[in-house]
Amino acid sequence: xxxxxxxxxxxxxxxxxxxxxxxxxxxxxxxxxxxxxxxxxxxxxxxxxxxxxxxxxxxxxxxxxxxxxxxxxxxxxxxxxxxxxxxxxx
Numbered sequence: 001x002x003x004x005x006x007x008x009x010x011x012x013x014x015x016x017x018x019x020x021x022x023x024x025x026x027x028x029x030x031x032x033x034x035x036x037x038x039x040x041x042x043x044x045x046x047x048x049x050x051x052x053x054x055x056x057x058x059x060x061x062x063x064x065x066x067x068x069x070x071x072x073x074x075x076x077x078x079x080x081x082x083x084x085x086x087x088x089x090x
Contacts, residue, residue, distance in 0.1 A: 008032055011088050031086060038080040046074055
């Protein structure tokens with residue numbers, strides 16, 4: 001994620017220039033905050049599940065009894081936007 005953040009910030013600075021730093025940072029923030037927020041909340045939830053903590057919408061996770069679907073849910077590739085590239089970088 002840090003490399004992607006740097007790439008997006010670089011594109012914003014290139015587009016707006018240092019004389020419009022506020023606009024560049026505003027665009028960067030509006031681009032990255034929604035994505036990073038979803039990723040952080042997803043990672044927090046996975047951490048709670050993997051630790052076996054009780055959540056309001058599921059039973060505590062037990063790796064010995066977990067179904068293939070439950071194990072699939074815990075894979076990193078299921079993090080929101082994991083394989084996405086922001087359009088501004090294409």
